[in-house]
Amino acid sequence: MSKVMIIGAGGVARVVAYKCAEHPEIFSEFMIASRTVARCREIQADIKEDLGYDRITTAAVDAEDIPALTNLLKEYKPVMVIHVALPYQDLTIMEACLAAGVHYLDTANYEPKEEAKFEYSHQWKYHDRFKRAGLTAILGCGFDPGVTGVFTAYAAKHIFDEMHYLDIVDANAGDHGKAFATNFNPEINIREITQNGKYWENGEWIEIPPFSIRKDLNYPDVGPKASYVLYHEELESLVKHFPTIKRARFWMTFGDEYLTHLRVIQNIGMAGIEPVMHKGVEIIPLEFLKTVLPDPGDLGENYVGQTSIGCRIRGIKDGKPQTYYIWNNCHHAQAYKETRAQGVSYTTGVPAMTGAMMFLTGEWKGAGVYNVEQFNPDPFLKKLAKHGLPWNEEVGGELEL
Numbered sequence: 001m002s003k004v005m006i007i008g009a010g011g012v013a014r015v016v017a018y019k020c021a022e023h024p025e026i027f028s029e030f031m032i033a034s035r036t037v038a039r040c041r042e043i044q045a046d047i048k049e050d051l052g053y054d055r056i057t058t059a060a061v062d063a064e065d066i067p068a069l070t071n072l073l074k075e076y077k078p079v080m081v082i083h084v085a086l087p088y089q090d091l092t093i094m095e096a097c098l099a100a101g102v103h104y105l106d107t108a109n110y111e112p113k114e115e116a117k118f119e120y121s122h123q124w125k126y127h128d129r130f131k132r133a134g135l136t137a138i139l140g141c142g143f144d145p146g147v148t149g150v151f152t153a154y155a156a157k158h159i160f161d162e163m164h165y166l167d168i169v170d171a172n173a174g175d176h177g178k179a180f181a182t183n184f185n186p187e188i189n190i191r192e193i194t195q196n197g198k199y200w201e202n203g204e205w206i207e208i209p210p211f212s213i214r215k216d217l218n219y220p221d222v223g224p225k226a227s228y229v230l231y232h233e234e235l236e237s238l239v240k241h242f243p244t245i246k247r248a249r250f251w252m253t254f255g256d257e258y259l260t261h262l263r264v265i266q267n268i269g270m271a272g273i274e275p276v277m278h279k280g281v282e283i284i285p286l287e288f289l290k291t292v293l294p295d296p297g298d299l300g301e302n303y304v305g306q307t308s309i310g311c312r313i314r315g316i317k318d319g320k321p322q323t324y325y326i327w328n329n330c331h332h333a334q335a336y337k338e339t340r341a342q343g344v345s346y347t348t349g350v351p352a353m354t355g356a357m358m359f360l361t362g363e364w365k366g367a368g369v370y371n372v373e374q375f376n377p378d379p380f381l382k383k384l385a386k387h388g389l390p391w392n393e394e395v396g397g398e399l400e401l
Contacts, residue, residue, distance in 0.1 A: 001028035002360045005078040005102075007063055007093060008032075008085035009039035011296055011341040012107065012142075015349025016082055017043050018339040019387060021053035026357050029055035031076050034085065035062055046340055063089040066096050073100035080105060082356050084349070086187075087111045087118065094126055094137060103135050103359060107142030107352050109233045114273070117195065120236050124369060131368040138364070139371050141355035142348035143309055143328075144170055144250075145234035147389070149373035150351075150380050151311045151326045152238055157377060159324045159395060162244040163315040167401040168232065171253040173222040174305035174332045174343060180261040181294040187286050190271050194262070198231035199249040200239045211259065217251065217400055219308040220392070221329055225253040237371040244315070249401075265289065296345070303332035303342045310391075312399045326393040338388065350387050354380060 004027060006016050013032060020027040032040040040058035048054050061072050063085050073081070073096055080103040083093050090110040097104040111118040123139055130137050140146055148168050156163055182189035197208040213229040232250035239245050254262075265271050272285040310327025328347070335346035355372065358364040364375040372380075385391060 001026065002079040003027070003029045003031075003077075004080045004082055004356060004360075005031045005033055005073065005076060006082045006084065007034065007061075007089075008083065009034035009036055009043060010084070011345030012084040012349045012352070014043050014046075014341045015335075015339045015346050016084055016353050017056070018047060018051070018341075019350055019353035020356075021047045021051050021056070023353075023357065024053065024055070026360055029057070031057045031059060031078065033059040033061045033063075033072065035060065050340075064092045066092050066099070069093065069096040070099040073097065073102050078102055080356055080359060082352055083107070084352060088113050090123060094123065097135065097137070098126075098129055098133055101133065101135065104130075104137040105141050105352065105356055105359070106139060107146060107348055109140060109145070111191070118192075118233055120233065120371070127369040134367050136359060136365065136367060137369040138355055138359065139369060140234060140237070141352050141372050143351055144168060144232060145237070146348070146351045146355070146372055147328065147384065147391075148309065148311055149234050149238060149371060150375075150377045150384075151391075152242065152313070153373040153375075154377040154381060155311065155313050155324050155326065156242055159317065160313070160315040160322055161317050163242055163313055164244065164246045165314040165401075166238065166242075166245050166248040167312045167399075168234070168248075168250045169217060169219070169227065169308075169310055169312060169327075169401075170251065171217075171219040171222055171225050171227070171308045172305075172344065173219065173225060173253070173308065174303050176294075176299040176303045176332075176342070178294050178299070180258065181299060182296060186290045186293045186296070190262070190265070190286060190289075191273065193230060193252075193254075194266060194271055195231070197229050198235075199229055199247065200235055200245070201247045211254070215251070215400075217253075219253075220327060222306065222308050226255070227251040227253050234371075238373060241371065241373050251401075296342070299342045301336060303336060306331045307343050307347060309347065312401050314399060322395075323397060323399050324393065324395055325397060325399060326391060328389050328391045330389060335388075347389065350389050351384065354383050354387055357383060
């Protein structure tokens, strides 16, 4: 039994907290810490009402204030931090964990505020420091990145002798009834999808304009959806750890109405990350936009439909061509019924809790900084299904990609 600290108080933090509370045999107690302590207390109260779990404390902390966070960690003494706040804060939280002697887990790689560019190099540089400290840092333990990496590791272990072509496919076939909303932090979401796309092919990165490669792909129980090639962070770690991969791409679905709104936002400058003056006050347009868009954590109540995320892989087994598709579908309404959060938050929060459980029970271990695909995928996937994200697989079928 161990205590952990959850940093963040959005939809993903809510799911992580609910799932930790469902497993008191592992998570004896935990703290939810965020700048907005009222949101932490709201999650605390909901869990007590729904599950009867009352071993939750809350705290206000600025995760970018390393001394303050270090002091809080030393005072509370958690075994691990589950970081589900903003990726801007990855490095400051890692620094605080090193200073306080606490293990670390996150769901998204570091991204500097001043540039819409994310890559693992910033965090991989911490490997030697975590190793010397005898601490573990687990990177990207959401769904994508996260489960998609574990899916790939599972395929490499059980299905293929060599993996050659990897396509990660992500469909959100849900409807929240809003004219325009993002499924996670609007600031991060819009920065992510409006930068140039990128994919790996024959040992090099191919950069493409945003939304320039489209294909209508069929998703299980969802049907055909317009899918676009984006750059996503797990591609960087997967081609590093599985060097037989010749091509790796990430596909995500977007509706025409969503893309129209996005183009307008960009055309009028509201997606900008450079400061502008407004009535004598300096503001960041994208940060202002975030304040007027719907909060992703509030979308769940009327959200219908489902997500479908998986990996489609081609390669070689016993000298012969092999295909493999492994995926999960998650219903927004079911996620909300269980955790009062929508399906995108659920598919991120459940793996984060499961990854923490893998570490706390000794299934995943090793001092240093690791991506999830570097660990044994089997116990994780076994627990993931029991925790609410059952997965399906098809060996030898026809793949559209």
